[in-house]
Amino acid sequence: MPGVIVDCATYREGRRIDCAADFGRALQEARAEGHSFLWLGMYEPTQEEFDMVTSEFALHPLAVEDALNAHQRPKLEVYDDSLFVVLKPITYDVSADTVTASELMLFVGDSFVVTVRHGAASPLRAVRKRLEQQPRILRHGPTAVLYAVSDAVVDHYIDVAGELQLDLEELEAEVFSPDRGDTKNTAARIYAFKREVMEFRRATVPLADPMTRLQNPGVPFVHDHARPFFRDVDDHLTRANESVEGLDRLLSDILAAHLAQMGVRQNDDMRKISAWAALAAVPTLIAGVYGMNFHRMPELDWRYGYEAVLLVMVVIEVCLYRLFKRRGWL
Amino acid sequence: MPGVIVDCATYREGRRIDCAADFGRALQEARAEGHSFLWLGMYEPTQEEFDMVTSEFALHPLAVEDALNAHQRPKLEVYDDSLFVVLKPITYDVSADTVTASELMLFVGDSFVVTVRHGAASPLRAVRKRLEQQPRILRHGPTAVLYAVSDAVVDHYIDVAGELQLDLEELEAEVFSPDRGDTKNTAARIYAFKREVMEFRRATVPLADPMTRLQNPGVPFVHDHARPFFRDVDDHLTRANESVEGLDRLLSDILAAHLAQMGVRQNDDMRKISAWAALAAVPTLIAGVYGMNFHRMPELDWRYGYEAVLLVMVVIEVCLYRLFKRRGWL
Amino acid sequence: MPGVIVDCATYREGRRIDCAADFGRALQEARAEGHSFLWLGMYEPTQEEFDMVTSEFALHPLAVEDALNAHQRPKLEVYDDSLFVVLKPITYDVSADTVTASELMLFVGDSFVVTVRHGAASPLRAVRKRLEQQPRILRHGPTAVLYAVSDAVVDHYIDVAGELQLDLEELEAEVFSPDRGDTKNTAARIYAFKREVMEFRRATVPLADPMTRLQNPGVPFVHDHARPFFRDVDDHLTRANESVEGLDRLLSDILAAHLAQMGVRQNDDMRKISAWAALAAVPTLIAGVYGMNFHRMPELDWRYGYEAVLLVMVVIEVCLYRLFKRRGWL
Amino acid sequence: MPGVIVDCATYREGRRIDCAADFGRALQEARAEGHSFLWLGMYEPTQEEFDMVTSEFALHPLAVEDALNAHQRPKLEVYDDSLFVVLKPITYDVSADTVTASELMLFVGDSFVVTVRHGAASPLRAVRKRLEQQPRILRHGPTAVLYAVSDAVVDHYIDVAGELQLDLEELEAEVFSPDRGDTKNTAARIYAFKREVMEFRRATVPLADPMTRLQNPGVPFVHDHARPFFRDVDDHLTRANESVEGLDRLLSDILAAHLAQMGVRQNDDMRKISAWAALAAVPTLIAGVYGMNFHRMPELDWRYGYEAVLLVMVVIEVCLYRLFKRRGWL
Amino acid sequence: MPGVIVDCATYREGRRIDCAADFGRALQEARAEGHSFLWLGMYEPTQEEFDMVTSEFALHPLAVEDALNAHQRPKLEVYDDSLFVVLKPITYDVSADTVTASELMLFVGDSFVVTVRHGAASPLRAVRKRLEQQPRILRHGPTAVLYAVSDAVVDHYIDVAGELQLDLEELEAEVFSPDRGDTKNTAARIYAFKREVMEFRRATVPLADPMTRLQNPGVPFVHDHARPFFRDVDDHLTRANESVEGLDRLLSDILAAHLAQMGVRQNDDMRKISAWAALAAVPTLIAGVYGMNFHRMPELDWRYGYEAVLLVMVVIEVCLYRLFKRRGWL
Secondary structure (H helix, E strand, O other): OOOOEEEEEEEEOOEEEEOOOOHHHHHHHHHHHOOEEEEEEEEOOOHHHHHHHHHHHOOOHHHHHHHHOOOOOOEEEEOOOOEEEEEOOEEEEOOOOEEEEOEEEEEEOOOEEEEEEEOOOOOHHHHHHHHHOOHHHHOOOHHHHHHHHHHHHHHHHHHHHHHHHHHHHHHHHHHHOOOOOOHHHHHHHHHHHHHHHHHHHHHHHHHHHHHHHHHOOOOOOOOHHHHHHHHHHHHHHHHHHHHHHHHHHHHHHHHHHHHHHHHHHHHHHHHHHHHHHHHHHHHHHHHHHHOOOOOOOHHHHOOOHHHHHHHHHHHHHHHHHHHHHHOOOO | OOOOEEEEEEEEOOEEEEOOOOHHHHHHHHHHHOOEEEEEEEEOOOHHHHHHHHHHHOOOHHHHHHHHOOOOOOEEEEOOOOEEEEEOOEEEEOOOOEEEEOEEEEEEOOOEEEEEEEOOOOOHHHHHHHHHOOHHHHOOOHHHHHHHHHHHHHHHHHHHHHHHHHHHHHHHHHHHOOOOOOOOOHHHHHHHHHHHHHHHHHHHHHHHHHHHHHHOOOOOOOOHHHHHHHHHHHHHHHHHHHHHHHHHHHHHHHHHHHHHHHHHHHHHHHHHHHHHHHHHHHHHHHHHHHOOOOOOOHHHHOOOHHHHHHHHHHHHHHHHHHHHHHOOOO | OOOOEEEEEEEEOOEEEEOOOOHHHHHHHHHHHOOEEEEEEEEOOOHHHHHHHHHHHOOOHHHHHHHHOOOOOOEEEEOOOOEEEEEOOEEEEOOOOEEEEOEEEEEEOOOEEEEEEEOOOOOHHHHHHHHHOOHHHHOOOHHHHHHHHHHHHHHHHHHHHHHHHHHHHHHHHHHHOOOOOOOOOHHHHHHHHHHHHHHHHHHHHHHHHHHHHHHOOOOOOOOHHHHHHHHHHHHHHHHHHHHHHHHHHHHHHHHHHHHHHHHHHHHHHHHHHHHHHHHHHHHHHHHHHHOOOOOOOHHHHOOOHHHHHHHHHHHHHHHHHHHHHHOOOO | OOOOEEEEEEEEOOEEEEOOOOHHHHHHHHHHHOOEEEEEEEEOOOHHHHHHHHHHHOOOHHHHHHHHOOOOOOEEEEOOOOEEEEEOOEEEEOOOOEEEEOEEEEEEOOOEEEEEEEOOOOOHHHHHHHHHOOHHHHOOOHHHHHHHHHHHHHHHHHHHHHHHHHHHHHHHHHHHOOOOOOOOOHHHHHHHHHHHHHHHHHHHHHHHHHHHHHHOOOOOOOOHHHHHHHHHHHHHHHHHHHHHHHHHHHHHHHHHHHHHHHHHHHHHHHHHHHHHHHHHHHHHHHHHHHOOOOOOOHHHHOOOHHHHHHHHHHHHHHHHHHHHHHOOOO | OOOOEEEEEEEEOOEEEEOOOOHHHHHHHHHHHOOEEEEEEEEOOOHHHHHHHHHHHOOOHHHHHHHHOOOOOOEEEEOOOOEEEEEOOEEEEOOOOEEEEOEEEEEEOOOEEEEEEEOOOOOHHHHHHHHHOOHHHHOOOHHHHHHHHHHHHHHHHHHHHHHHHHHHHHHHHHHHOOOOOOHHHHHHHHHHHHHHHHHHHHHHHHHHHHHHHHHOOOOOOOOHHHHHHHHHHHHHHHHHHHHHHHHHHHHHHHHHHHHHHHHHHHHHHHHHHHHHHHHHHHHHHHHHHHOOOOOOOHHHHOOOHHHHHHHHHHHHHHHHHHHHHHOOOO
């Protein structure tokens, strides 16, 4: 079972005490003391590996079922013996411009926190380190962990939203650049971007309701002093959500603008093509006239008739070219 | 009446006892005992076939009318003597990519459950089997059946939502593939997909309200211990709904992107066609010039004039071809 | 005044008694008896024709003003002496695919119902007939009439929604059929359909609020036993509304799909046209070449030069034709 | 100050008594009597001109500031000594199809009404005349004026909505007429229409909230008997709003339909143009063939070769023309 | 620290008293007196520079963290010892048509106001000057500052909304002008405008909730007499929001109209081009016919055959030109 339990420690008066092999006993000790709590961190446990935890901490079977399966929505559920919170941390892959959501579940009880991590992205190790250097906060008990973890997750949302903002600016440059470079995949890129945004929002939007509930009284196991902290997290979450919602709307606008842009370009191309066609048609017509076989066509007998006609052709071409140029058709 | 009654059994302390021919008496016995309940399963009964059930179980005539007609919306109605719940299970036909909703009605009373099934898809037989192997849950009485059935129905929604997700990915590949294969029906396919999604949502969206009510106190005939289970079902339902709503929005985006894509392709085609037209126009023009009948046209008398002109034509063609190629017009 | 009063009867214990000439006295008798009520049906009365009714039944002047003017919205208004309900029955003209809303007002008091009908469509006669055959329901008093009328009106909404569904399927067939028949008016047809749907919704959507109020306690003159019936009507109304709202959304989608479809077809046509143009351009070019007047053009002197060139032309044409055919351009 | 005060009168028991020069004294008399009230009508007063009114009627400085500046939103504000109501009457210019909103403010106190009018459109004179002929209503005091004015303003909204409905029908005829007359400005017209609708809604939508508040208890200075009247006004307002909201949605639909229509027409035009081009290309090709200079071209020596070729050309043209005609390309 | 503290003064009975060097003592004096308050204005302080303020005024660490970082959303937070308000003033750059939001935070306590300013735009100096000339208002204490600042910020929103309105009118003129000048960047301009509007709304929309709360009882540190003032600010804010929301919707409409416009123009151009092509094709065809080499072509021997054919060409051209002109193709 060592591979599954990532970290385990009891925090007494803000100081860390590493778990002995038996976390059940550690929990009982923490409970007995009153001002301590146990933090058990797990990584993708199987049903069997989790069974002991379930019974030891008296977790609700429905919450356990959710904790073992990834693909949950962010939520907060209140059970008799603990809170169950699902968070979806996000990773942004800069090279591929993709957003990936992983999962992070927390069971928060009177004197324990169990964190279960699914997928690659997880700020847990860093959060634990930072917390352990702030014994003052750790003294708030399990709520401190819940606050610190959700704060870290939500702050990363804001970073990712910033990255997406930069991507949008690149896309804008591409769509509205005068040189039409490689417009073939613009629609596909915009669509792919929309998908990323939707992935993002699927992780962040449902979290608003739990955060609102955590900052109001009525949820058990939450320290009164912790409420303003959850309000702060909620505020950051709203910021991330507003920013990404704006992104979403701008992407729709950019797609519409791209469509209009295509129409303008098509028109330009059509006019340019037609102008060249006109340049070819006129001398062809003249040549056709002098290719007629009438017996009496005075021009044909002229000494420099041929050169004169060639000259006329060139003059007409130059005039037309200038005309089209001036009208912006070429 | 045997064809209509699909299954009938009394559950006493979690154990199944097959119904005798007379379910009216079975009901009275179950009522008398207190800890038993009768589960009667029917398939598309007619008015006449249902009449005896109606009177025996004292069902409300409005609920009975709904139970006999398919084409109901998912709902929960509270009558004096029973709850009436309508669910719409969904089947997904993989080969035709179509979603079909059938209907499933439950009357839940103090000591009976009557299930009425319409249409092909129905998870009832499997649910009953599974329940009969979990006597512990069956002891919760009629509510257990309601929970188990709605859980099975909603879990299947999530599966179907997953299938639709795969279909979307296929569609994306089709729309954004560089080779334009068979784009003629893309719009029709997207539209058909939208219809499937709407069919899906018609079954799932109205169910949210009943599930919310079932997880809160205030609905009679629902066991207190069953509330968290309905919260769980509701959570899954929300997941299915969010997933399909996202699908719906992506389909609108994909249609818009397809439109933009068409514009880009049309522009490409137009340029390609025009380039070929230009390739034909230039030699035609030259030939026209040397087809003029001027008496004095020096080139006509040259020894290799004809070959020279042909050569000029070929050279011009090659140059133009390269030019167009470089500009991406061909 | 006989042309205006369509029907008038007192219902005592569920039995019909035709009104004497003087409905004022009939009302007083009904009131005195306690278990009777008067039902007075009118058709498009003028102010003068309605004056006597107003004073006799003590109707509120604002309600009377609304009852005399058509173009009301569906609503329920509670006055001291009566309820005032406006319904908008709908007729669907199959041949013209049009939806027309007429109007139906009800004044419901302690022992009377006054129905005022505007426009062609009205289910009143049929409703009265059916009610008179159900004395049990009639005993509920004026509420029974209100229920029966709104039930008939709303049930007809569902029928009309079904008709519109069929129309949509026709439209889908037209838009997505491979043969492009008569696409000139598709956009106009979709738009006209949208107008019909809006007409429909204008009649049905505002009715949801009155129906919700009627099924909850707090509205006077409504029999307690009648509440579930209004819940049933409300359920049907929601069904009709959802169905038509879905229609509305599908119509928007179909318009967008039609636009994309037009783009695809335009592209197809452009390629086909260009292919034919290419087929004409190549032999023209060849003919131009051999129309040049060079003195020394070996082919011109060949014995079967002419036939050879014709053959070359034909061969090139056939090859090009096949090439275009294979690429799907023709 | 006579130019600013448009009208001033005390209403005692429903009878009008013209103001003496000093309206301050008139107000004191009205207050003393109890059943009288003063109605002072002003037109675009300046700060200085309004100062005396402000102090005499003890109006709140914030309300006064709003009353002196136009460009307010419709609203109802409750101050200690009076209500302040802003209405936006609308005028519709039939010739220019434009909607213009002006402004109308009312201060309603215990025994006075001050109306301040900005802009051209104002129904005040007519409302006062009508009220003075209905002493029964005038007895309700200041509320009667508030009701009568808002009723007049809202009824005019319905008229204007009707005018816009007619404009929409004209627009529909223009967009969907088979003859394409003058489509150049259709998009501009639709857009201009949308602007008018937005202007309209800016005047009417924010009024819904004040009207709802006025029909419920809790707003001071409003007579209990007046509540149903405000409910009536609110009902009309909802009617106007629904009608114009429908208009707005239909305008969006019409713009989308117009876009699709343009696509269809472009396709038609393209096919027609191409058909004519084909009609020109075929005889040109034939002429080119017989313009070749092969020494041996049998047809050239035929007696009626020339006529035969001309005939062939004409026959081909006629056939092609018929073919295109049959396929609907011409 | 002088560069960071922009201004510091105690206001006693509405009169300004410049701070001594030590604002901690000034605060204590103000507190002791009861009717005084301290206003401390800072500009982009660093953590260190702010530390003393934090401890002196007992500000909440979470609020302080927000005050030091720009990129907050407008909000109102209630802490035990003070209110924390974030406002986002807007600047509009006329030459570049861009909207920029800066930030302004206020800590409002029992006898102090601390204002922290980020970014260029800030109305603080002007607000302070104006307030100092209105001792009557200053007597309301810290609330007066909060009101005056938010009033100034929101009033400027209305000004900027007016500027954007003018920009929209310019854009409309550009999009719908008959001469097509420079349509290449229209889509880009509309999109850029949408971004500005979104920037604007990000500053104003979240402010609605704080303003609503400030005008209702329940928020500490707010003077009862100040509530109507905040209602006034809220009213102006709603006005700005409605105006910009309307702008947003019109921009979407204008983009759609622009798209339709492009379609119409493309069609016009295509017809014009085709008409010119037809003008070139007809004489080319005729010349081709008379370029055929039939031995017997009567016209070739005519005395003025050549001139006749030229004349025929000219006549046909003129007729065609007129025909096209009449049909509006040229």
